[in-house]
Amino acid sequence: MTTGIDLQASFVQILEQFGLPHGVAKLVWLPLPMVLIVAAVTVLALVSTWLERKVSAAAQQRIGPEFMGPQGMLVPAADVLKLLTKEDIVPAKTDPWLFTIAPILVFVPVFLSFLIVPFGQNLVITDLGIGIFLWVALSSIAPIGLLMAGYASNNKYSLLGGLRAAAQSISYEIPLALSVLAIVMMSNSLSTIDIVDQQSGYGILGWNMWRQPVGFIIFWIAALAECERMPFDLPEAEEELVAGYQTEYAAVKFMLFYAGSYANLVLSALLFAVLYMGGWESPIPVSWLAGLLNVSETTPWFQVVSASLGIVITLFKAYLLLFLAVLLRWTVPRVRIDQLLDLGWKFLLPIALVNLLLTAGLKLVFPGAFGG
């Protein structure tokens, strides 16, 4: 395990060379990764909206956005601009306070969860000891925001959508958490860095998707349900509920919901890549490549290259999953609410429990392969 490049230490060192005291240099460093991640996540979410348009167009044999920028890449920017300049309407007879707080409650936990998403050995905001558990905990706040939006809108469709969203989200949180627990059991740690390290060394063969095939599928289904993606987008089923809890929202508040849902999708895809597909590890181990090129792994330029490769690979895996999610949206019909709850409680939950039990058994029998 290499320590790689420590950006913080080198940044602080450079500032100290300019004569700043150590404390001030660290204070200057502190907001940088957070601002960077928030900006990066916003861009990633915008890119995924563009991807959604393009892929859905391709799925329906259309061309999709074409004239705004190359391949219509500026459409998301135009969307944001439009939503920012629209009038922020709070309909009459709504509850103005709850109506305003709800989108924030949905939006903030998603962005907070990016605290623990690693893009490289040291490319993470904090390597928290509770790691992945923070994401599970934070994602459980969203249903409150959805219920609040549904209630505050003073609209039947909104209330139904909010209740559906909350019911769906708490039902699918359990299989999700159980499949994460199986991974955690194998890596003996909740930290996302440790989870990736445990999968490193053997390239694509070492990834958790081979050792946790059942958890792999459960996690993806549950993550899609958590993000309210197509087979499970009941909370905003257009034909039944107009737009669910978003019906009454406009302008910036709507944008918060919209951005929150896409950021959540990106987050789920990134964490899926981290948990099951080796995070920043490339399919061919980097150390093997280094041996082939005959360079030491501690060479500075090689470290820079492998760190950038790590970021690219993480994003590539995440966007591959995102592409799959978009494709699913345009190929799979929506399930009914009772089918959705049946699937969650009667199918995924027992299977996730059996998977957990099996993992524990395999861990005892083959401590080498399943993290003793």
Place this chain on the structure above:
Amino acid sequence: MNLAEGVQIVSLGVLAFLMLATSLGVVLLDNIVYSAFLLGGVFISISGLYILLNAGFVAAAQILIYVGAVNVLILFGIMLVNKRQDFTPVRNAWLGKAATAIVCFGLFALLSTMVLATAWPISSGPIAGDAALVEIGKHFFSDYLLPFELASVLLLMALIGAIVLARREFLPEEMVDSTDEVLTLPERRRELTSTPRQ
């Protein structure tokens, strides 16, 4: 005082204020939905205090269990109750409120004297920090095994009870008749699968 201490003191103040304000709101507001939402605020501020105490896992568990499960269930309870009854203000309601206030203040005074009078044994060992998770796990399976297992059995009982209540497909005849269908959507009658054959 360095930066970290300053941040800690300020956030302690903010969290304490938030907690007091939201919990007073839970008790004093007339709208039960506001109370339920503010309860979520109370739980989140408590988890903030846990973070200040270096107990990250307990903080996350607090959010997961109390905000994500308990509070959502309370909200569900409030929003799904279909009680068609006008609210009639009770006369001399202030009497009950005053009695509650007196009892609460008495309890508060008792608890604060207890807190102040007890000589709390303060652990002098190193702060566990991120390793606290492992310590908690060890305690669960050694000296706190019995309470842990009892809590599990209690939860299992609640789970089975909930399933039994939810799966009750046989509705007695008089119950079916007495429900007026004013605000209910026209729905297909459920098949009475467990009706005894005459």
